[in-house]
Ligand code: HEM
């Protein structure tokens with residue numbers, strides 16, 4: 166499965182495309198694209214790339230556990246989703262809101 | 268220390284304003300990311316995994332207390348209360364917000380600092396020996412020439428779009444503490460037959476995916492001709508450097524493919540044409556710049572030595588500090604103090620805002636207001652009177668900066684790796700932490716050992732030149748670490764050799780233990796360091812220790 170991720174322009178924070186069409190920081194709320202939804206995914210990706218508030222746009226591979234938790238496959242994406250594994254720093258927050266309004 | 272003249276000040280102010288407008292235009296949507304990206308990179312602003320990263324230049328690693336306090340203020344006000352000092356003697360902030368960057372740059376400009384040319388295919392911050400202007404073994408203080416190179420290379424119109432980035436390092440001492448042979452151009456002070464001091468020039472060194480030791484292109488260039496000579500090298504590189512392939516674009520590849528003899532001929536031909544031109548440095552100008560770096564007002568000292576033995580039983584941590592963190596000074600009664608940014612289990616190179624302020628206070632009170640950043644990611648108080656060492660140490664203890672481990676296994680160079688870096692394949696910082704914790708009790712026993720870790724083949728953590736080097740790679744989605752031995756960044760420049768297949772993160776400390784136990788078993792005496800033992804023994808015993 167895939168999710169769509171990017172960094173928000175002003176804060177640089179990691180964000181994901183949600184079901185609602187908004188972008189927010191929570192991978193658990195990410196819209197998931199199944200293997201048979203590549204066309205929809207590519208269309209969403211295309212649209213996201215045009216959003217001036219988002220940079221480093223990418224589709225990433227994710228899996229859903231039995232309990233419903235969304236997991237990024239690559240360690241790089243796990244670190245983006247959870248913050249650095251050292252130093253006790255929380256992730257970057259968005260300016261003023263928990264999602265990017267479009 | 269060099270002070271901006273009107274030109275420098277006006278230029279930095281202008282650039283800050285310009286970038287401020289560019290940020291506004293980006294935020295308002297007038298500029299696309301594609302248009303904005305090169306502009307932000309020219310001002311040292313990267314986008315990393317979690318946030319932007321701002322790289323601020325510390326020219327040849329020299330700072331005063333006012334500048335250090337400003338760095339602390341920026342960390343506290345616009346970032347998360349810390350900064351990361353790097354192997355290129357710069358500082359990086361890991362969490363600035365784009366909207367705040369213009370304000371940060373304004374703050375920096377107010378103390379004569381900036382982030383220009385800390386990214387991109389231009390000539391980067393010139394680096395030097397962290398003990399420059401203080402070291403006992405120095406032939407000449409390299410900072411005036413480093414400053415002249417800074418002025419020449421800043422915004423040089425011909426060299427703003429080189430085939431690839433270009434790094435210059437310079438040392439005034441025969442013991443190379445600036446890794447000059449692993450730079451695009453390395454300069455080492457040299458004396459000619461007449462007894463004059465000039466520069467030995469090396470070209471084509473580098474790390475990254477194809478590590479190379481620089482080759483000597485000239486054994487002596489006098490000060491007055493140094494800029495035309497450097498200009499000639501840059502022109503040859505700019506003309507012939509490979510722009511067709513990013514991985515082959517550094518000058519090291521040009522020198523390797525063309526051969527140093529041909530490059531030398533091309534450079535000499537170019538040099539002959541421009542030698543007597545505008546770049547020739549009049550003695551008056553050199554003197555003028557040198558005056559900025561005048562020796563501080565040292566005073567005769569009665570305390571000239573510290574008897575370390577007396578502390579060994581009563582205060583072993585202090586004894587360790589005295590043994591490892593003091594460097595011989597040219598002036599009797601003074602010493603250079605290394606402030607380790609490598610607490611056991613900490614993040615190599617990180618300093619908090621309050622630590623930076625404490626260090627600034629110490630510089631002001633005890634080191635003639637001078638500070639240095641070392642390429643080994645530590646800070647240095649270059650001129651401390653021997654009588655003040657205990658007071659300085661006590662202040663370091665109060666600020667958790669007292670680790671007496673300079674040059675030991677826990678004094679690790681590590682790049683940010685996958686915890687921050689968008690290019691990384693594997694993490695570096697947790698590996699460094701695990702190693703320093705594992706060997707905390709034994710580091711004294713191992714003696715001098717340079718351990719360097721990179722999170723990918725770009726080699727920002729200098730792993731190729733670690734006595735032991737660790738390179739993170741990604742294999743089938745997991746982090747693996749390749750171990751190299753025998754690298755050396757000094758005047759005996761050597762690229763380390765890979766021992767064999769990679770090990771997992773959990774296995775790294777155990778693997779190092781095997782190498783170190785073997786070294787302890789094989790060494791001829793406690794004075795034979797790891798690297799000396801390696802040179803005598805070669806790979807074989809270490810390979811066997813690691814893989815059986
Ligand atoms: C934003 C984070 C960083 C990025 C994107 C980055 C990128 C790179 C790249 C692409 C190279 C390879 C250049 C080449 O071989 O042509 C490189 C080399 C290097 N970087 Fe970094 N780097 C980063 C952080 C750092 C840090 C934190 C340090 C210092 C601790 C550093 C110091 C160096 C050094 C010393 C080299 C090797 C010397 C050389 O051959 O140029 N870099 N970097």
Ligand code: SF4
Pocket residue numbers: 682683684685688689690691692721722723724725726727728
């Ligand atoms: S070596 Fe690789 S992982 Fe480390 S900072 Fe450089 S580019 Fe990033």
